Amino acid sequence: xISIMDVYQLLPKTNCKKCGFPTCMAFAVxxxxxxxxxxxxxxxxxxxxxxxKLAGLRELMAPLLSTExxxxxxxxxxxxxxxxxxxxxxxxxxxxxxxxxxxIGRGPVSGKxxxxxxxxxxxxxxxxxxxxxxxxxxxxxxxxVTCPSKAIEFI
Amino acid sequence: xxxxxxxxxxxxxxxxxxxxxxxxxxxxxxLSIDRLTPAVGGSEVRGExxxxxxxxxxxxxxxxxxxxxxxxxxxxxxxxxxxAKKLGSVIDDPTSRQGLIMERIxxxxxxxxxxxxxxxxxxxxxxxxxxxxxxxPRHLSRFSYFPxxxxxxxxxxxxxxxxxxxxxxSPTATIAADGFFQVSPGGDAAFAEALLAALGGxxxxxxxxxxxxxxxxxxxxxxxxxxxxxPGLADAxxxxxxxFFSLVARxxxxxxxxxxxxxxxxxxxxxxxxxxxxxxxVSPVSFEDGIASGPKFGVTGLLESFDAVLVVxxxxxxxxxxxxxxxxxxxxxxxxxxHRNLTTDAASVTVPTAMAGLEAGGSxxxxxxxxxxxxxxxxxxxxxxxxxxxMLMEVV
Numbered sequence: 001x002i003s004i005m006d007v008y009q010l011l012p013k014t015n016c017k018k019c020g021f022p023t024c025m026a027f028a029v030x031x032x033x034x035x036x037x038x039x040x041x042x043x044x045x046x047x048x049x050x051x052x053k054l055a056g057l058r059e060l061m062a063p064l065l066s067t068e069x070x071x072x073x074x075x076x077x078x079x080x081x082x083x084x085x086x087x088x089x090x091x092x093x094x095x096x097x098x099x100x101x102x103x104i105g106r107g108p109v110s111g112k113x114x115x116x117x118x119x120x121x122x123x124x125x126x127x128x129x130x131x132x133x134x135x136x137x138x139x140x141x142x143x144x145v146t147c148p149s150k151a152i153e154f155i
Numbered sequence: 156x157x158x159x160x161x162x163x164x165x166x167x168x169x170x171x172x173x174x175x176x177x178x179x180x181x182x183x184x185x186l187s188i189d190r191l192t193p194a195v196g197g198s199e200v201r202g203e204x205x206x207x208x209x210x211x212x213x214x215x216x217x218x219x220x221x222x223x224x225x226x227x228x229x230x231x232x233x234x235x236x237x238x239a240k241k242l243g244s245v246i247d248d249p250t251s252r253q254g255l256i257m258e259r260i261x262x263x264x265x266x267x268x269x270x271x272x273x274x275x276x277x278x279x280x281x282x283x284x285x286x287x288x289x290x291x292p293r294h295l296s297r298f299s300y301f302p303x304x305x306x307x308x309x310x311x312x313x314x315x316x317x318x319x320x321x322x323x324x325s326p327t328a329t330i331a332a333d334g335f336f337q338v339s340p341g342g343d344a345a346f347a348e349a350l351l352a353a354l355g356g357x358x359x360x361x362x363x364x365x366x367x368x369x370x371x372x373x374x375x376x377x378x379x380x381x382x383x384x385x386p387g388l389a390d391a392x393x394x395x396x397x398x399f400f401s402l403v404a405r406x407x408x409x410x411x412x413x414x415x416x417x418x419x420x421x422x423x424x425x426x427x428x429x430x431x432x433x434x435x436x437v438s439p440v441s442f443e444d445g446i447a448s449g450p451k452f453g454v455t456g457l458l459e460s461f462d463a464v465l466v467v468x469x470x471x472x473x474x475x476x477x478x479x480x481x482x483x484x485x486x487x488x489x490x491x492x493x494h495r496n497l498t499t500d501a502a503s504v505t506v507p508t509a510m511a512g513l514e515a516g517g518s519x520x521x522x523x524x525x526x527x528x529x530x531x532x533x534x535x536x537x538x539x540x541x542x543x544x545x546m547l548m549e550v551v
Binding site for chain 2: 083084104121146
């Protein structure tokens with residue numbers, strides 16, 4: 001998971017306010033929340049002395065901005081997953097929306113599940129139902145802690 | 156165990172599956188991969204010729220051995236036992252090492268329950284020498300730890316406790332986190348002794364006394380316990396499991412602790428049950444001179460005296476220790492199975508069969524003893540295990 005401090009360390013740290021925010025830390029929060037882009041920090045892009053920082057920041061943010069991650073930042077590594085379905089059954093949203101399916105250990109039957117096992121590997125659907133979705137997100141980690149092979153991560 | 160599978164087939168191949176783990180998916184994919192072909196002495200023949208050759212080889216033997224049957228339907232297993240009786244041979248399943256525990260369960264000396272009971276009532280699940288996360292990936296999510304049940308509505312964080320006793324930090328142990336107790340290889344009995352002492356209120360003779368006392372308190376306060384045993388437990392202390400049975404008996408003085416062995420094949424329990432019904436004991440069973448059983452009759456004890464082997468749906472050459480496997484590979488062998496493996500490569504006669512549950516129907520016993528009826532999903536021209544054993548009965 002990308003830490004806010006890691007992002008901050010790669011910003012100019014001058015609090016120049018050119019991005020429209022009072023501090024570089026505030027800009028880091030916006031950057032991590034995907035509400036601002038790296039290019040919205042003019043000094044970082046224009047001044048040659050920040051070249052290294054810019055490259056570092058682009059590398060750090062790459063997984064978050066890639067299409068591989070869902071809108072909640074969930075990345076599934078299918079090569080590590082063995083389809084045990086622990087995350088499907090442990091996910092609190094799955095349990096609440098699917099009392100006759102995932103809540104009692106079966107596969108999802110209600111069509112509202114976030115996680116399901118397809119072709120032997122876990123798959124994320126209905127992302128908007130996830131507790132980590134949207135501005136009011138809750139940092140739930142039920143699917144990560146129950147995974148024996150570390151196949152799910154949030155970035 | 157997985158009773159909620161959805162699969163789409165196209166042209167005899169599987170196209171899409173839901174709720175199947177990677178192992179299950181591979182099993183479905185194997186419908187069209189590396190299937191066995193009928194052969195005698197390495198050259199391909201017609202199916203009937205292979206069965207006739209197999210029957211002749213078995214009928215001509217003085218002391219044949221029947222191996223496997225863990226991946227056969229109940230019907231085929233029952234007929235297989237009849238075949239063993241007719242041949243006066245020994246029947247054994249070397250892949251299942253939990254015969255002793257199973258025998259006690261079938262005799263009613265060790266309490267057991269179904270997986271649904273575990274899901275509905277169990278608040279403590281103990282995995283001893285067992286790593287279901289690797290061997291039975293859906294074990295924890297379908298029944299034993301994560302799902303909610305009748306009396307376990309609040310989920311695994313509050314309502315359930317997983318305890319893993321193993322020699323290494325297995326994937327199951329990673330999930331159990333604080334509930335993992337590492338024992339040294341062969342140290343299971345000493346661990347059980349320390350736990351017994353702690354249960355009796357004495358100070359256990361282990362390094363971390365506090366942790367052991369906490370575990371004992373947890374077990375004493377449990378409302379319904381389940382113990383899942385794996386090959387790690389069955390093989391500990393060279394198969395002498397008296398210490399385990401006394402621990403289970405002691406735990407049952409506090410509350411009900413049920414034992415369910417994690418078995419390797421889908422119908423190993425069926426074979427144990429069928430043999431128990433006939434012989435009053437589980438494998439190995441000898442029909443050579445009346446009915447007798449005991450480890451000395453099995454593949455590990457008597458291998459040199461057998462002059463023909465019939466392997467049904469199993470791969471003993473790959474599973475047995477190398478010296479035994481080498482000896483086994485030298486004996487004239489008939490291999491009946493679905494796929495090519497080391498045993499079929501070493502066999503002089505191979506007979507292909509249909510995959511039960513996919514190409515053929517039948518019934519099986521889950522490892523908790525619940526009967527499951529299997530149905531054919533795709534058409535196949537391969538005969539079933541049952542038909543092959545029927546044909547062998549006729550030839551013999």
